[in-house]
Amino acid sequence: MNKEKTVLSPEWSSRIRRYSLQSKSRIRGQHKGSHRSKYLGSSLEFSDFREYHPGDDVRQLDWNVLARTEKYFIKRFLDEQEMRVHILLDTTKSMAQEEKWKVAKQLTVALGSMVLNKDDHLSFSYVNNTTLPPFRKKGARFQKAFEQAVAKLEKPDTKGNFARNALTVIPKDLTVLIIISDGLEHLEEWQIFFKQLPKLAGDVRFLQLQSAEEMAPSYTGDVQLVDMETKEPLNVSMSQAVLTSYQQMRMAHQKQLEALCHQYGIAFLSIKVNDGIQHILFQQLTKAYWIR
Structure with a gap:
C-alpha cells in the first residue's frame, strides 16, 4: 500500500489549528x-x-x-458569513530550488488549513502548462484532501511567465488573495498583474520567498550560470565587482517590487526560506498580523 504524501507533520497540523487567518476586508457574500x-x-x-x-x-x-x-x-x-480565500502558488522553474519549494508548499498547506478549519471557503490554484481544475472546498473535513493535493505537486517546471498568466486561474469575488512567489519576474509584468487584483479581492497579499543563495551567492572564480527559466548559459567571472553589481540590482528590484505592492494596496512580506517554517509562521506572519 502506498503511503499518503504529507507536507506537514501531525504535530504541526495540530498546532496550526489554534491559528486563523486575519483580514479587515469586508466579508463577501451571504454564505x-x-x-x-x-x-x-x-x-x-x-x-x-x-x-x-x-x-x-x-x-x-x-x-x-x-x-x-x-x-x-x-x-x-x-x-x-464566510471568508473566501484563494491561494495562488508560483510553480515556475525559479521556484524549483529545494528549500524554497519545500517552504512554499508548507506555507500553502498551513495557510489553507487555517482557512478550512474556520469553516471558510478555500480555493487554490497555480499556473500550469495544462488546464487543471483548481481546488475549491469549504470546511475542516477537507484539510487532508487539500494537503494531499499540494503534496502531489511535483518540482516546479512550468514554462512561461507567472505574472502574465496568473489572472486566468484566479476566481472572482474573493475576500483574501494570497500570492506565494519569489517575485523574480520583470517588474513591468508584476505591475500589469497587480493593477488587476483590487477588482478580485478586498485583501491581497504577496508573500515573497527568498533563498540564502539568491540573497548572497557563494560562487567564486569562473562559473557558468544557467537561467532556470530559459536554460540559456552565461559564462561569468565572479569578481567582487560582479557580486556588488548583482546585489545592487537585486536590492533595486526588491524595493521596486515592494513599492508596486504598496501602490496597488497589496500587503507585502518578504521571507527567507532558510529561517524555517516555524519562524516564518509563528514569528513573521504573526508579527505582520496575517495570522493570530
Missing part, C-alpha cells in the same frame, strides 16, 4: 461561515447547524439535537 457580521439585530435568522468546536459559544448549543443524536451541534445564523 455561512465562522465570521460574525458587524451588523447585529433583528436581521439575525436561524440558518442551520454545525458541529461544536472548542471555543464556540455554548449558549448556541442545541440540546434537542444533542438528545436525539448524542452529538454537540450549535445553531448558525445568517450573520455568520
